[in-house]
Amino acid sequence: MTFQAHRLSVAPMMDWTDRQCRYFHRLLSKNTLLYTEMVTTGAVLHGDRERLLGFDAAEHPVALQLGGSDPADLAACARIAEEWGYDEVNLNVGCPSDRVQSGRFGACLMAEPDLVARLVGAMREAVSIPVTVKSRIAIDEMEEWPTLDHFVRTVSAAGCTHFIVHARKAWLKGLSPKENRDIPPLRHDLVHRLKQERPHLTIAINGGIRSLDEAEEHLAGLDGVMIGRAAYETPYLLADADRRVFGGAPGPDRHAAVAAMASYAEERMSRGTPLSAITRHMLGLFQGLPGARAWRRHISENAHRPGAGPDLLLAAAALVRGGGPDTATDTAEGQLTPA
Incomplete structure (x- = not known):
């Protein structure tokens, strides 16, 4: 380090x-x-x-x-x-x-x-x-x-x-x-x-x-x-x-991060980690964008339900307007998996 x-x-x-x-x-x-x-x-x-x-x-x-x-x-x-x-x-x-x-x-x-x-x-x-x-x-x-x-x-x-x-x-x-x-x-x-x-x-x-x-x-x-x-x-x-802070490239846009976390959730759930243990950390991701409340509500109401899977994240993100690569404040650059 x-x-x-x-x-x-x-x-x-x-x-x-x-x-x-x-x-x-x-x-x-x-x-x-x-x-x-x-x-x-x-x-x-x-x-x-x-x-x-x-x-x-x-x-x-x-x-x-x-x-x-x-x-x-x-x-x-x-x-x-x-x-x-x-x-x-x-x-x-x-x-x-x-x-x-x-x-x-x-x-x-x-x-x-x-x-x-x-x-x-x-x-x-x-x-x-x-x-x-x-x-x-x-x-x-x-x-x-x-x-x-x-x-x-x-x-x-x-x-x-x-x-x-x-x-x-x-x-x-x-x-x-x-x-x-x-x-x-x-x-x-x-x-x-x-x-x-x-x-x-x-x-x-x-x-x-x-x-x-x-x-x-x-x-x-x-x-x-x-x-x-x-x-x-x-x-x-x-x-x-x-x-x-570090003089490098910016991170991924929000929707790319959601897609990457959906893949991570699939892997972790196969090891017994509940979906809600992953999604609870993501509730603030779209803070300030139109649809952020719908994102939070969809996850909060459904992530704990039996049968809920990684697709829940993608469905919740679809409720948000903005936060993707075409949003002026975001960029699509950066790795989509942690480096």
Whole structure:
């Protein structure tokens, strides 16, 4: 994996960025770095690895995000990630959920930078692929800049050179995980300050970035931008990422992407994956075009029905006006299968 891939990435999102979602996103962008959902060390060590870690070779570049706080367990899981072919392993130091806190990982580790340094050190000794950290700027009553500054200084001393910073404080008590994504104020300025004061580190920003226009503004001063909900809710923004962010050709038009996903759905359904597990990630594909609501409704009402097959996607797409190669804002260029 090249450094270039980190210029734009799609955030790890629980219940969202599974292998079906990542395949769909890869259709739209050949270069954007994709992340798995967070997987705990216990699940990796003792669970069904094919279900938890399996991915299509077309998904590269793809990173595995781990949650845990035991150095030996994280080192073992990092080795497994490398063996399975992941391009990067990422440590979650940002999730504020109660379940994560009870396991002593996620955002609560912002209060233990020395421990995070040991975790990163153990992981780096175990693998040759990059080990990165995704964090918040602070938690609870901790001061934002001093917390972030000390955290990055401590963890980078253990050899970590790449940090993805969600530019909000996390409140571990009093706010739900959903509220923690919206209520704490965004402090993009602190992430830019971090890069200015530590230019030797690779610094990427996450939080509240809704468009490629905003991403390009941040890339003027940072090494990378991670987009979360915008990439999921309006996925077609990724189709122009290769041109605007990576200097390549734009992705396929929407209808070509649907046709490619219908072929993918046929293959995955033959392996037992329900059609609805694939189509749920595609609901926002035609956002903003006439017929987008009909597309969403047709899929939502029918994908779960017995006997529903890949042709459902083509029938739903036929309800949309625009989004094809003759649409001014789209182009038919780009690969129709992930590269």
